[in-house]
Amino acid sequence: MEIFYARETDIFQFQFMELITFEYMLESLRYNNSTIHFGSLADSGFEELLEKEYGSSKKIILTDETVGELWIEDLITSFPVLSHAEIIQIPPGEDFKSIEVCTQIWEALSEYQIGRNDLIINFGGGVITDLGGFVASLFKRGLRFINIPTTLLSQVDASVGGKTGVDLGPYKNQIGVFSDAEHVFIDPRFLGTLSDDQLLSGFTEMLKHGLIASEEHWNNLIALSKVDSQIDIELILQSVNIKKQIVEVDHKETGIRKNLNFGHTIGHAIEGYKLANDKPILHGFAVAWGMVAEAELSLMKGLITRDINEEIKNKIESKYPKISMDPSDFKDIIKLMYNDKKNRENKIQFTLISGIGMAVYDQNVTDKEILDVLKKVF
Ligand SMILES: NC(=O)c1ccc[n+]([C@@H]2O[C@H](COP(=O)([O-])OP(=O)(O)OC[C@H]3O[C@@H](n4cnc5c(N)ncnc54)[C@H](O)[C@@H]3O)[C@@H](O)[C@H]2O)c1
Structure with a gap:
């Protein structure tokens, strides 16, 4: 290429x-x-x-x-x-x-x-x-x-x-x-x-690229006053x-390509859940908040500092509208994560981050940890 x-x-x-x-x-x-x-x-x-x-x-x-x-x-x-x-x-x-x-x-x-x-x-x-x-x-x-x-x-x-x-x-x-x-x-x-919303939806994947692979790229992106x-x-x-x-x-996603899934395990589940309930939201909006939740999981696992987690949350919160969810939705959202193609042996596999610009794939996370994070973020 x-x-x-x-x-x-x-x-x-x-x-x-x-x-x-x-x-x-x-x-x-x-x-x-x-x-x-x-x-x-x-x-x-x-x-x-x-x-x-x-x-x-x-x-x-x-x-x-x-x-x-x-x-x-x-x-x-x-x-x-x-x-x-x-x-x-x-x-x-x-x-x-x-x-x-x-x-x-x-x-x-x-x-x-x-x-x-x-x-x-x-x-x-x-x-x-x-x-x-x-x-x-x-x-x-x-x-x-x-x-x-x-x-x-x-x-x-x-x-x-x-x-x-x-x-x-x-x-x-x-x-x-x-x-x-x-x-x-x-x-x-x-x-x-x-539309502005479609632009912002695409921008999420750019932020993700920064978070998983380049602090410099992340810094350049978050410095933008608007996405147009x-x-x-x-x-x-x-x-x-x-x-x-x-x-x-890693063309066929057997290893490092899984890093591109950061934010998508929770993001896809939220997107699917909202769609099934006739309240569709844009993919990029769901993934943006998926990244907030998965950064929180990274903090919980001791992979990133509190400061980094706060930075990610604040920057995304300042650009993307909050997704409203009821705590009674969370069990169904976790159920949807079990359908994810990336899972193995019926365990939900996450890509998490270990810093801004660094990712780790194949991370097992328990249902309880996911539930705690969903309660905290949404
Ligand atoms: N293959 C991959 O690696 C990969 C990665 C990410 C997403 N995807 C897939 O991409 C799809 C989402 O892509 P998308 O957000 O581009 O969706 P989309 O193709 O549905 O486009 C979004 C909307 O924008 C309109 N549109 C397209 N170009 C426009 C333009 N220049 N001006 C005005 N309107 C325009 C479209 O008609 C559509 O209504 C999903 O199906 C997702 O699964 C694939």
Whole structure:
């Protein structure tokens, strides 16, 4: 996996910072045929690349109705190479990240007589990049695909790292494969039409990257007075770089990649519980408070100091609305944690932090400890 960073008309290979160090990283660096480009699509060589690498391929753009309405005309008119592309548009939202929608898309691909040499361009948020990557990876045993993520969350997280898949009823990401996009184009211009809440939701994953891997990144992020669509691309790049370095050494999440789950064990359970009770909350909001709770667990286990715990709580509290919960909800929330894919031998496995910028995975925590933390935080 290489990272390229485009500024105006220059494209230069980004010398990524070693924000995290893995002694064994160089030895176990795997070849990963994926390139991440930063900057405006036009300056990132998007059109040239499509002509050079995919000139003879039919092109399919997969998007959702919201992104389609806001951006598809702009995309097609800016890049004539896409003028003959077929567009597949699905309704927006997590409800459509399903196997039924995949079947419909596969049928459309068959109608368009798409073959192994053709290209899918996933143009949208994390739902589109997860679903589109999965659709591409399975159709005719694998089509090439490119991601153009349009939400902050998909730019810093979902579009990179090769996890693709769909939900199975209430179970998130239950069906999926590891499969990397050949190219990912991260163009912050698309963030201009995103709501403040969606921006903040994506920002959570950036904070998480700081907390698990780089105190410097965390400090840069918490120094921002507001999170808006003008967010510095360098910060996006730092976040992607942290994720890239982790997935490069542990693509299939057998070890260090589990660090990316910090905040998600409690966060996912809260998100699922709220959804089941018809009070859905944004993923990033649930994970932000999941990080507060899991920092509290880290304190309880003697992994971090009281000061660090307070800092995390205060910074998140100042940005994210408090999630209201009744103590009678807590037992059900803990039950949901037992469904987590990361568990082993029916034990809930947590990733905790041992400082700002340091994480430890596979931490066993008892139900009583989780209950105590939920009572304290919510
Ligand atoms: N594969 C991974 O590693 C990974 C990591 C994190 C999250 N995810 C997945 O990502 C999904 C969440 O991603 P998301 O938050 O991007 O959700 P999303 O794709 O549903 O996008 C959120 C909303 O924003 C709209 N939208 C997208 N781009 C826009 C733009 N530029 N302007 C205005 N509106 C826009 C969408 O239509 C949608 O309504 C979940 O399904 C989650 O499981 C995957």
